[in-house]
Amino acid sequence: MEITVKRILEQKGKDVWSISPEAPVLNALLLMAEKEIGALLVMEGQNMTGIISERDYARKVILKGKSSKDTPVREIMSSDVYYISPSYTAEECMSLMLEKKIRHLPVFENNALAGIISIGDVVKAIIDSKEQQINELSGYITGSR
Numbered sequence: 633m634e635i636t637v638k639r640i641l642e643q644k645g646k647d648v649w650s651i652s653p654e655a656p657v658l659n660a661l662l663l664m665a666e667k668e669i670g671a672l673l674v675m676e677g678q679n680m681t682g683i684i685s686e687r688d689y690a691r692k693v694i695l696k697g698k699s700s701k702d703t704p705v706r707e708i709m710s711s712d713v714y715y716i717s718p719s720y721t722a723e724e725c726m727s728l729m730l731e732k733k734i735r736h737l738p739v740f741e742n743n744a745l746a747g748i749i750s751i752g753d754v755v756k757a758i759i760d761s762k763e764q765q766i767n768e769l770s771g772y773i774t775g776s777r
Contacts, residue, residue, distance in 0.1 A: 634721045634722070634723065634761075635721065635722040635757045635758070635760070635761050636718060636719060636720065636721055636722070637716060637717070637718045637719070637720045637721075637722070637725060637739055637747075637749060638718035638719065639757070640722065640749055640753050640754070640757050641718065641739060641746065641747040641749070643757075644749070644753055645747075646746060646747040647747075648673060648738075648745060648747060648748050649663060649664075649667050649669060649672050649673070650672055650673040650674065650675040651663060651672045651673075651674060651675070651684065651705055652674070652675070652676065652705065653674050653676060653681055653682065653704065653705050653706035653709065654704050654705070654706065655704065655705050656700065656701055656702065656703065656704060656705070657684075657689060657693055657700040657701075657703045657704070657705055657707075657708060658700040658701045659705075660672055660684050660689075660705050661686075661689060661700060664686065669750075670685055670686050670687075670735065670736070670750065671683055671684065671685040671686070671735070671736040671748075671750075672684050672685075673738060673745070673748065674705055674706070674709045678745075680713065680715075680738060680745065681706075681709070681711065682705075682706070682709035682710055682711040682713060683709060683710050683713050683736060683738070684705050684708060684709045684710070685710070685735065685736065687735075688708045688709060688710060689708065692707070692708035693708060713738060714728060714732055714734060714737060715737060715738040715739065715740050716728070716737050716738075716739055716740075716749075717739065717740060717741060718739055718741050718746060722754050722757040722758050722761070723758070725737060725749065725754045726751075726754050726755075726758065729751050729754065735750055735751045736748055736749070736750050736751075737749050737750075
């Protein structure tokens with residue numbers, strides 16, 4: 633059975649943390665640290681305008697000698713954000729993430745934000761699915777099913 637994003641979100645939860653594009657990067661870092669997450673959606677009201685990750689900070693602030701207190705999120709966020717629907721499979725997400733070299737995918741359903749998944753969520757779902765298949769096959773082979 634293929635694992636869908638809908639199922640991943642049901643298991644992990646649908647909490648989404650976001651920040652304004654005008655907020656200082658330091659505020660984004662503090663929120664990511666507090667929530668123990670690697671990225672935040674950048675939102676203006678109900679509209680997603682981008683995503684900011686720890687990688688953006690490392691490459692666009694630290695390595696360029698900027699200040700996280702004085703640099704607004706909009707200056708370093710990624711504005712080309714790939715997103716998916718809950719019907720995507722974990723394998724489709726993995727393929728997209730590898731192809732585009734991204735680690736987070738916002739999930740939209742009926743034009744509304746429904747959650748966000750990370751590469752870790754996808755890997756966990758795929759591993760769990762494979763373990764379940766192995767257990768079922770082992771049971772079938774040994775006759776314990």
